[in-house]
Amino acid sequence: MENHELVALAKTAMERAYAPYSKFQVGAALLAKDGRVFLGCNVENASFGATICAERTAATKAVSEGAREFEKIAIVAGSGDYAAPCGICRQFLYEFMPDGEVILDSDEEGMKVVRLNDFLPMGFRGEDIK
Ligand code: THU
Numbered sequence: 001m002e003n004h005e006l007v008a009l010a011k012t013a014m015e016r017a018y019a020p021y022s023k024f025q026v027g028a029a030l031l032a033k034d035g036r037v038f039l040g041c042n043v044e045n046a047s048f049g050a051t052i053c054a055e056r057t058a059a060t061k062a063v064s065e066g067a068r069e070f071e072k073i074a075i076v077a078g079s080g081d082y083a084a085p086c087g088i089c090r091q092f093l094y095e096f097m098p099d100g101e102v103i104l105d106s107d108e109e110g111m112k113v114v115r116l117n118d119f120l121p122m123g124f125r126g127e128d129i130k
Helices: 003-014 054-064 087-094
Strands: 026-032 037-041 070-077 101-106 110-115
Touching: 003 026, 003 037, 003 054, 003 070, 003 101, 003 110, 026 054, 037 054, 054 070, 054 087
Parallel strands: 070 101
Antiparallel strands: 026 037, 026 070, 101 110
16 A cells, blocks of 8 residues: 555545544554554544544554554644654554554645654563563
8 A cells, every 4th residue: 555545545534533622633544564454533522631543543443453563654634734643642553563654744745754663762562561
C-alpha cells in the first residue's frame, strides 16, 4: 500500500471524528504487516480525559482483530497542517511498530515520513520489564 493511499484512507476516517469539544478532527489509517488496514478517528468525551485519539482507536481496532505487528500509520488533521502524534500515542504505537513509519500530511507542504523511533527515541518496551 502506497503512502498516498494510506493518507487518503486517513482522510476518510477523519470524517467520522467525534470531536464536539475541541472541534479538532483527526483521522488515522494503520497498515498492519499482514496487509490489513485499520482506520481510526478521535472519539471525545464530556469527561475530557476519557477521549481517545485517532491513532489509538486504529491501534486498538487492529489488536482486537488479531493484528499485532504494524508497518506504518498515516495521520491527518482537519486543520490541514501536519498532526504529529501525542506522547501517549507515540508510546502506544511503539509497542506494535517500534521500527514503523508515521506518514503525516499537510495541505500546503504535502506528505512527509517520520520514523516512530525519531518521535520516541529510546522508547520503553516490554523487554525492559525485568
Ligand atoms: N488527538 C488525536 O486524535 N491524536 C493525537 O495524536 C493528538 C490529539 C485528538 C484528541 C482530541 O480529540 C483532539 O485531538 C484535541 O486534542
